[in-house]
Amino acid sequence: MTQDELKALVGQAAMAYVQEGAIVGVGTGSTVDKFIDALAASGRKIAGAVSSSVRSTERMKALGIPVLEAAEVKGLKVYIDGADEIDHQGHMVKGGGAALTREKIVADLAETFVCIADESKLVPTLGKFPLPVEVIPMAAAQIARRFAAMGAEAQLRAGVVTDNGCHILDVRGLSITDPAAFEADVNQWPGVVTVGVFARNKAGVCLLGTAEGVKTLTFA
Numbered sequence: 001m002t003q004d005e006l007k008a009l010v011g012q013a014a015m016a017y018v019q020e021g022a023i024v025g026v027g028t029g030s031t032v033d034k035f036i037d038a039l040a041a042s043g044r045k046i047a048g049a050v051s052s053s054v055r056s057t058e059r060m061k062a063l064g065i066p067v068l069e070a071a072e073v074k075g076l077k078v079y080i081d082g083a084d085e086i087d088h089q090g091h092m093v094k095g096g097g098a099a100l101t102r103e104k105i106v107a108d109l110a111e112t113f114v115c116i117a118d119e120s121k122l123v124p125t126l127g128k129f130p131l132p133v134e135v136i137p138m139a140a141a142q143i144a145r146r147f148a149a150m151g152a153e154a155q156l157r158a159g160v161v162t163d164n165g166c167h168i169l170d171v172r173g174l175s176i177t178d179p180a181a182f183e184a185d186v187n188q189w190p191g192v193v194t195v196g197v198f199a200r201n202k203a204g205v206c207l208l209g210t211a212e213g214v215k216t217l218t219f220a
């Protein structure tokens, strides 16, 4: 099966977590696009989706899925999103699509983060995928120097301005052995908007697309 087919498989599998009439949190990316397509094709009527990006909002609206503002809801049962990496405890690296801040905000509204990913995303330790960090533009160089002091290399993602008007640094050369401590530390550096490690808002479930079908991983 191709990676695209695996993404379609888990996008479809995520429908098991969508109840008729529910409000659902919806992430961003090519895997989530498959989920949005499956939701639209199913004909299942939801009360609305809380979207994590302009990209997903536009796709859902075009397919007739009602979109609600995050401020309109007090909580969500599920948030469905992809990941760039996920470890065996459900910690993730996210932000390949530059939507990490809104993704973390919507994930934080949800009881359960349902991660949908093909098996290439499952890793023993986070850090091989360049870690996205959303930063206030004036702090980018300063933050890059802090990563350099840790032995990593932060590169500005050329030409990218996030939905929040900020920039993205992609950080190479990290091995994130304690995701919760790393997230808490980097998040409080001045100028960091959001670090793309999702430990506090880790996955509760991962629907992993494999050649043998969808494997469901659950995390405590």
Ligand SMILES: O=C(CO)[C@H](O)[C@H](O)COP(=O)(O)O
Binding pocket: 027, 028, 029, 030, 031, 032, 081, 082, 083, 084, 093, 094, 095, 096, 097, 098, 099, 100, 103
């Ligand atoms: O974090 C994300 C966007 O900011 C995506 O979930 C992540 O990049 C995975 O994307 P894809 O499903 O296209 O592989």
